[in-house]
Amino acid sequence: NPTLSPIVATITVTPVLQYNGVNCPGVSESFTITVLPDAQVNSPLNATFCNASTTTPIVFSTNTTGGIVTYEWTNNNTSIGLANNGIGNIPSFITNNTSTTPEVATITVTPFYNFNGIICNGEAETFEITINPNGQVNTISNQEVCNGTATNSIDFSTNRTPGTTTYSWTNDNNSIGLPATGTGAINAFTAINNSLAPVIATITVTPTYSYNSINCVGTSEQFTITVNPSPVVLFSETNQVVCSSENTMPVQLTSSTSGVTFNWTATVPVGITGALTNGTDTIPVQNLINTTNEALTITYQAFAITNDATACQGLEYTYLITVLPKPSISNETLLLCSEQTFNYTSINGIPNNTTIVPNNTIYTWTVSNNPAILGASNGSAPEINQTLTNTTAISQTITYTVTPSASSCTGATFTLLITVLPKPDVLFSIGNQNICNQDTTVPVALSSTISGLYNYTWTATIPTGITGALANGTDVIPAQTLINSTTTPLTITYAAFASFVNLGSSCTGNIATYEITVNPTLTITSNVSNYNTYNVSSFGGNDGFIDLTVSGGSNNYSFSWSGPNGYTAITEDISNLMAGSYTVIIDDGICEPRIVNFNLIEPNELLAQNTIAALQNLLCFGDTNGQLGITITQESVPPYN
Numbered sequence: 001n002p003t004l005s006p007i008v009a010t011i012t013v014t015p016v017l018q019y020n021g022v023n024c025p026g027v028s029e030s031f032t033i034t035v036l037p038d039a040q041v042n043s044p045l046n047a048t049f050c051n052a053s054t055t056t057p058i059v060f061s062t063n064t065t066g067g068i069v070t071y072e073w074t075n076n077n078t079s080i081g082l083a084n085n086g087i088g089n090i091p092s093f094i095t096n097n098t099s100t101t102p103e104v105a106t107i108t109v110t111p112f113y114n115f116n117g118i119i120c121n122g123e124a125e126t127f128e129i130t131i132n133p134n135g136q137v138n139t140i141s142n143q144e145v146c147n148g149t150a151t152n153s154i155d156f157s158t159n160r161t162p163g164t165t166t167y168s169w170t171n172d173n174n175s176i177g178l179p180a181t182g183t184g185a186i187n188a189f190t191a192i193n194n195s196l197a198p199v200i201a202t203i204t205v206t207p208t209y210s211y212n213s214i215n216c217v218g219t220s221e222q223f224t225i226t227v228n229p230s231p232v233v234l235f236s237e238t239n240q241v242v243c244s245s246e247n248t249m250p251v252q253l254t255s256s257t258s259g260v261t262f263n264w265t266a267t268v269p270v271g272i273t274g275a276l277t278n279g280t281d282t283i284p285v286q287n288l289i290n291t292t293n294e295a296l297t298i299t300y301q302a303f304a305i306t307n308d309a310t311a312c313q314g315l316e317y318t319y320l321i322t323v324l325p326k327p328s329i330s331n332e333t334l335l336l337c338s339e340q341t342f343n344y345t346s347i348n349g350i351p352n353n354t355t356i357v358p359n360n361t362i363y364t365w366t367v368s369n370n371p372a373i374l375g376a377s378n379g380s381a382p383e384i385n386q387t388l389t390n391t392t393a394i395s396q397t398i399t400y401t402v403t404p405s406a407s408s409c410t411g412a413t414f415t416l417l418i419t420v421l422p423k424p425d426v427l428f429s430i431g432n433q434n435i436c437n438q439d440t441t442v443p444v445a446l447s448s449t450i451s452g453l454y455n456y457t458w459t460a461t462i463p464t465g466i467t468g469a470l471a472n473g474t475d476v477i478p479a480q481t482l483i484n485s486t487t488t489p490l491t492i493t494y495a496a497f498a499s500f501v502n503l504g505s506s507c508t509g510n511i512a513t514y515e516i517t518v519n520p521t522l523t524i525t526s527n528v529s530n531y532n533t534y535n536v537s538s539f540g541g542n543d544g545f546i547d548l549t550v551s552g553g554s555n556n557y558s559f560s561w562s563g564p565n566g567y568t569a570i571t572e573d574i575s576n577l578m579a580g581s582y583t584v585i586i587d588d589g590i591c592e593p594r595i596v597n598f599n600l601i602e603p604n605e606l607l608a609q610n611t612i613a614a615l616q617n618l619l620c621f622g623d624t625n626g627q628l629g630i631t632i633t634q635e636s637v638p639p640y641n
Helices: none
Strands: 007-013 016-019 022-025 029-035 047-050 068-075 085-087 103-115 118-121 125-132 143-146 164-171 181-183 199-211 214-217 221-228 240-243 251-254 260-267 287-290 296-306 317-324 332-337 340-344 362-367 379-381 384-390 396-406 414-421 433-436 444-447 455-461 472-474 490-502 505-508 512-519 523-528 544-551 558-563 567-569 574-577 580-587 594-600 607-610 630-634
Touching: 047 214, 125 199, 287 317, 332 340, 332 505, 340 414, 379 384, 384 396, 384 414, 444 455, 444 490, 523 594, 544 580, 544 594, 574 580
Parallel strands: 047 125, 143 221, 240 317, 332 414, 433 512
Antiparallel strands: 007 029, 016 022, 068 085, 068 103, 103 118, 103 125, 164 181, 164 199, 199 214, 199 221, 260 296, 296 317, 340 384, 362 379, 362 396, 396 414, 455 472, 455 490, 490 505, 490 512, 523 544, 544 574, 558 567, 558 580, 580 594, 607 630
């Protein structure tokens, strides 16, 4: 029977009598055969419990029907608090495990199926009951520390294996610097005790052991952390701020705890001299010198020690003395140009390391009297910023008496001796030049009426149409061959100034101008009288003329004419001329004069004579048949009248 319930088979028996070949059936009889299933028990789940706890009953179950199933079980580990065998369900019991590891018992359950007094046993099932040990924490050592010092970190441990043990703890005195509760290890912390007596905190640690997801709380352990008091250090003076080279106030060390001794050490920054580096009861008077331009602070660390067995060396207490820098500046001389603005601030470390200029230095100054210098006045500011004007043509001097100070620290007075040069002008070695096209200029040297070593700089404004000109230069405007490609005079303008460099800036005089005018090439065209190819219309006539058109040069021309029979004229154009040679000299006052020659011609004289052969006299008075004849012996300009 492979099923979970009884299977019943009904058997019917029919008897048959055979006689003489005749079958005679009788009354049938029936009976049954019942086949019972094997007993079956559902597999119980494994169970885990903590030591000394009361378990829940373990109830067995089955899927078979039609009969009664009973159970018998055995236990292979009675140390867990359960008997070695039993019938029916496993009742609750008080667990037991005093070891350091989980105890595991294997329970074997055998089912029995009872039907009408027939009992069939089934296949046994096994499961486990695990009893965890309760959590355990190893003994923790007490600690005793001094106020302000770090405790040792505390890592809890256990002998429980193989599960996991976690720890929670409480602190009954959180004034020592440890929280009231926490979990896991206790990290090192700075212990606190501001009282005059030891402070004891009791730490209670509760371990929890976990295995098979069952947490078992163990017995708590306690330990103490004792924080002993430490003496404080009091200073008789508040932190000091002094100027360099000044004495400090003495500082007496005291404590609210009696019977203490004191020790102090000083951290002295580089740049401070005159400082002690250690001592005991008093920080004495010291003359401290700050050789830098920044405030420097000496840090004193002081602590107290008592002879009390429970007391500790006290915390280090800090005392500060700040030494402010004091300006230290040497006398200086300056060279200025008239109308030059100077901004004076001394630079730390220049010209040498004895020059000390703090960042917040203020200068307070008075000036000497020099009526020849304008713009100087007394004042006080982070810089001396004034524009000095020399009203003469010679160098002038003025003295600034300066007192530097920084953060209420006043340095020694120093002087600025300032020489103010007159502003340089520019002179040109020759006057403006006026030249012809393609001529070479004369070099022009630049100088000044005021003595001194100056740099001369010039720039040229070159008009369109000029080539061959330099655009800029220094000291001398050199010789240049200049070409004017236009028909009008063009002027190059040179702007020149004198300068010298002082205090990082350029002292520059006023701009002076110089001009070079380049005249275009002189161009001459003419219109001469023309009478049928002759310049004079008739022999011996005087109706000839010469008209000139002149361009280029300076546009300012003079004319000088000469001609036949002592002819002279000074006009551009001449007329009423007879035949002959004429010469004109054209002068523009700049370029080489131009000479132009003209030759005016006239026709030949008309010559004729009588023709004898043509003569016919009149024979009678009143006749009209007489005639004359001539012969032209020299042609002139036909037709003839």
